[in-house]
Amino acid sequence: MNLKKLKKQVQELTAKANFSLGSDVSGLLAKAYRLEKNKRAKNALKQIIDNADIAKKERVAICQDTGLPLIFIEAGKKITISNDLVEAIKQGVEDGYRKNFLRRSIVDPLKRGRSSYRGAIVHLDFTPKVSGLKITVFPKGFGSENKTRLKMFDPTADFTEIEQFIVESVQLAGAQACPPFLVGVGIGGTSDTALLLAKKALIEKANILNSTEKKILKKINMLKIGPMGLGGPTTCLSVKIRTQDTHIAGLPVGVNISCHALRRATLQIL
Amino acid sequence: MKYLKVGDEILFSGVIYTARDQAHQRLVKLKKIPFDLEGEVIYYCGPSATPKGKVIGACGPTTSSRMDKFVEPLLKKGLVGMIGKGGRSKSVRQLIKKYKALYLVAPSGCGALLAQKVISKKIVCFKDLGPEAVYRLEVEDFPLIVAIDSFGRSIYEDL
């Protein structure tokens, strides 16, 4: 693989993630705007949609919090992963941030001090069912990340308890995390897996929901937090759940919330 | 300003100063603040870097409640307004009433749109903090909603 070319591609991918929303998210926003009746909430949705248009046209970040960049690498059957390959991808993200005037938001957790562009988090998965390489850049803003929750349920817990936990998590996020939200839920694995699954759920198409997800979405929208916390039925645009096998003694559930500025872009190679 | 009441939507033109977590921590420790806060407004914001040919990068509000613990000393120094996003604590709401100040919210997550409302940007202090430094921004028609008015009335529930 030509690593120099890959680095450039990832650099542009990083810009794309920060400057434009996916069509699934922008479609959901447009639909919410059409249906919203509360005047203030409608105006807030209009601002959100205008903002995304301006960002794309002017190549300015959708949000000044250009997040902590997460990189998801999925390596198919024909891909050999090397240190150099991962390094090229990380460098591509870093260059993408620097060259596109995105915000350097990464610091030592305790010393704080001067922030930098270096420190993207890499998740690597091997996916033998597909052949090529898939790279997703996901700048995760922290207004919403700070609202993350994890609960280790009893294995005999009723699913309604899980639903309640998800709804309650959104309620706690409130106006601070930039509603309307997109909610990712991870169920199973270990504690860390549950939260990672929740994050991965946010990468999936946000406009295709199963019946359980739709039901929870409805419940969340009864909270009436609304865009910017101004009320109305548009608190949440999407709920996505991902599951993985877990231990007989446990049932971990992670909830990861994204603000309306859910930014992620994917590149498929080969 | 005291005529503005909770829920009012306004277009603000004038000067605001950016400051967020680290800048606040420094400002409250300093005996003498490097700029005059009397009658001024602080904007909880850490802008993105400035693209070539533009006044400022994306510059939307950050979560206000993280600054709750720093509010009183700054009100004492003459601060009259704060701009951010989300609700505040009960004590901040009471302080706003006591000092006859205002808390306003800007459209959250709309940094690209708000960048178009900024006419000029000048560094004031704490340059080493990069995006967390204090900048003086001149804005025109900056869209805001009064979230807590000088009577201590709030559109949000207390946090």
Ligand code: SF4
């Ligand atoms: S929560 Fe999202 S939209 Fe809000 S400031 Fe953070 S990154 Fe931006």
